[in-house]
Amino acid sequence: MSNLSGIFSFKGRIGRGEFLAHIAVTIIVIVSGITVLFSSRFLSLLPGGAGAAIFYAFLLLAFFWYILAFMSKRCHDLGNPGIYMLIPFYGLDMFVGESELGDNDYGPNPTGANRVDPREGVVNSQEPPIPD
Numbered sequence: 634m635s636n637l638s639g640i641f642s643f644k645g646r647i648g649r650g651e652f653l654a655h656i657a658v659t660i661i662v663i664v665s666g667i668t669v670l671f672s673s674r675f676l677s678l679l680p681g682g683a684g685a686a687i688f689y690a691f692l693l694l695a696f697f698w699y700i701l702a703f704m705s706k707r708c709h710d711l712g713n714p715g716i717y718m719l720i721p722f723y724g725l726d727m728f729v730g731e732s733e734l735g736d737n738d739y740g741p742n743p744t745g746a747n748r749v750d751p752r753e754g755v756v757n758s759q760e761p762p763i764p765d
Contacts, residue, residue: 641695643702646710648732648743655703662696709739 639645647655704727705715712733717723732742 641698641702643705643715645706645740646732646737646743647703647706648710649707649728649730651743652703652707652710652727659700706739709737710743712737712739 701715701718704718707727708715708717708723710732711717711726711730718727732744735742
């Protein structure tokens with residue numbers, strides 16, 4: 634799921650680096666959105682109709698879906714179902730936790746490292762091989 638493909642999909646896995654990039658995008662969007670919405674210049678340009686409220690509600694819903702999707706994918710990378718994001722303090726594990734080795738029920742390892750080959754053991758491991 635690299636190159637921002639499927640950012641609204643709940644399927645697959647994302648690694649810690651991509652997760653942190655999504656967090657950065659989320660923070661930037663929230664800060665810029667608050668800045669724009671509360672600036673007096675923008676408020677004077679808003680039409681007073683219900684169409685604007687529906688448009689902003691749709692944008693908020695899409696952004697909320699995006700947040701749930703990338704958090705769910707990070708839970709998948711740790712080998713857990715997406716509902717785990719609702720557990721208090723599990724977010725800390727999402728920030729610092731290591732990816733589950735190899736492929737899991739949710740897809741291949743997003744970094745491409747630590748793939749498990751049943752014939753040869755761990756291939757592409759980040760740890761040096763143990764001598765015989």
